[in-house]
Amino acid sequence: MFLRIVLFLLASLSVFGATIVYVAPTGADRAAGTDAQPVGSLVAARDKVRDLRSSGTTGPVTVIVKGGTYRLTETLVLEPRDSQVTYQGAAGERPIISGGRVITGWTKGQGAIWTAPATHGFRQMFVNGRRAQRARTPTNGFYRIQGPSSQDKPFQLKFRGNDIQAEWAGNPNVEVVALLSWAELRMPIAAVDAGTHVARLTADPKPSNKEADARYWIENAPGSLDAAGEWLLDPAAGVVSYWPMTGEDLPRADVVAPALVQLVRIEGKGEPVRDVVFRNLDFRHADWTMPKEGYSETQAAMSAPSAIEVTGAEGVIFDQCVLTQSGGYGIWFGRGSKSNSVTASQIYDLGAGGIKVGETVIRLAEADRTSGHTIADNNLHRLGRVYPSAIGVWVGQSSGNRIVHNHIHDLFYTAISVGWTWGYGETLCRDNNIDFNHLHHIGQGMLSDMGAIYTLGIQPGSTIRNNLIHDVYSFTYGGWGIYPDEGSTNFVIENNIVYRTKSAGFHQHYGRENIVRNNVFAFGDEFQLMRTRAEKHLSFTFEGNIVYYDSGALLGSNWSAPEFRMDRNLYWDARGGPVLFIGNDLTAWRAKGNERNGRVADPLFVNPTSYDFTLQQGSPAWAMGWKKIDMTQVGPRVAPGIPAVK
Secondary structure, rough: HHHHHHHHHHHHHHEEEEEEOOOOEOOOOOOOOOOOOOEEOOOHHHHHHHHHHHHHOOEEEEEEEOOOEEOOOOEEEOHHHOEEEEEEOOOOOOOOEEEEEEEEOOOEOOOOOOOOOOOOOOOOEEEEEEOOOOOOEEEEEEEEEEEEOOOOOOOEEOOOOOOOOOHOOOOOOOOOEEEEOOOEEEEEEEEEEEOOEEEOOOOOOOOOOOOOOOOEEEEEOOOOOOOEEEEEEEEEEEEEEEEOOOOOOHOOOEEEEEEEOOOEEEEEOOOEEEOOEOOOOOEOEOOOOOOOOEOOOOOOOOOOOOEEEOOEEEEEEEEEEEEEOOOEEEEEEEEOOOOOEEEOOEEEOOOOOOOEOOOOOOOHHHOOOOEEEEEOOEEEEEEOOOOOOOEEEEEEEOOOOEHHHHOOEOOHHHHEEEEEOOOOOOOOOOOOEEEOOOEEOOOOOOOOOOOEEEEEOOOEEEEEEEOEEEEOOOOOOOOEEEEOOOEEEEEEEEOEEEEEEEOOEEEEOOOOEEEOOOOEEOOOOOOOEEEEEOOOOOOOOEEOOEEEEEOOOEEEEEOOOOOOOOOOOOOOOOOOOOEEEOOOOHHHHHOOOOOOEEEEEEOEEHHHHHHEEEEEOOOHHHHHOOOOOOOOOOOOOOOOOOOOOO
């Protein structure tokens, strides 16, 4: 009799061929999963679908996720048997999938500081949806390493004055965070020699971690809770302390600390997971972690975990979702992932970057390779809050990906990075499209050697088209708009508008046979165009572009060899001075084999000081073959995701 009732309830979830399971925060995990009797968690919903499959149900299943907050007690793991399922937020409701725990029991302590029991270890805390600052020394600004940064193993930090205290040594909860060119390191302090002003950290630097007088700060040091909005955790005592912001009523505030590092993991085992959809869901409160000895970074915050990890899966879709208030990357499509997508979603306030596609290694078996992803119509912003070197959208050894119509802004390193082969060696990258994205406020003076769009290696069939790029500012060198770095080859770079960059709108370190045409490069602070390495092959063809500037010089770095082609370009210095090509006027530059059909003339933009680069009817560019750049489709074509909570 009991078995008959169970089978009846399972059958009742399928109406007119559409199989539906309901889940609500008020439900019970052993409930029937109907609208009237929903299950109470996503794990229970997954298991209910498994029961349906066992009872003979085939075809797609939809899990309707009702509004409210779901506190995950474990990572939601999906396997091949969990294929063909859509997890759909109920219409007009806001389901929040949280890996956090609410911090309660706040009591007023000494001065402005409040304390509460900390029932688990954590590295982030959010108060009323705002990322609270882990206690930081100095509270604002940075300390400076004395002289060149260390290449000793382990890292030897030469500090100034009393910036580092001897009592911090040996405390695993006190961390040094140092910014070194284009990456960071984060390590506890092993020992302090007050006489020589040297702090020995707990791990080794990467060979590229070099910068003179580098900036750093300390986090979570005892006694460093000295400003409103900061918090400090004492894991040994099981106590978290917090200094509230003005107007925060802490006993009534929503204070959440992440307890899970990973919210969702989709993993194929022997066969792919196929056709899983997440739609209209809000994911938040995944933590970040690191080895006890800390870490040093090479590039792109590869050390960071991901709140959602997908391996061995095909046809996985994240659509109209929100991912926020987490410590690492948002989503990683890793080994063996094919034809997955993130669309019309908001990804913001993360410790690392937004989306990773592929791996740093070249997999031999086709089944293990990653390809064919679509990242479209998303809004990614406020990234790199723990790992400053994180990327908005990173693509490693992967081909056939479309990164299109995204809005990426407010991060401390590169917005879009594609490729992971330095030089002309083997790579899996090809046919990657970086088109119609709006990228701005990149770098913000935090790190160096960056571009809004950064590429590596040979990538035939790849495009960088119709992107709007502006406000790219590095700390020292290397704030570039479009940056084909080592070995970048076979890119078509056209119809982009790039303005307000620190170092140059376009910089090719070295590469082969790239085509750069019909772009606007404007208002570079130091230079407008840069090229670093001369090689015995054609570096690039630069034709039909408009270069407009009012500061700095036209060309920077190394233009010593003739292995590049420049023609039909229009140049104008709005200051009224001469346009010089490394000391040469246009006539002398032509004598070197360049710009036989180029001109120096005002392009007659409609309003360049307001960054309207539309050409007036009488512009000389039209006669030179200029093609109108369509910026009306730049950025998301649809409103991303469910509304973000501020």
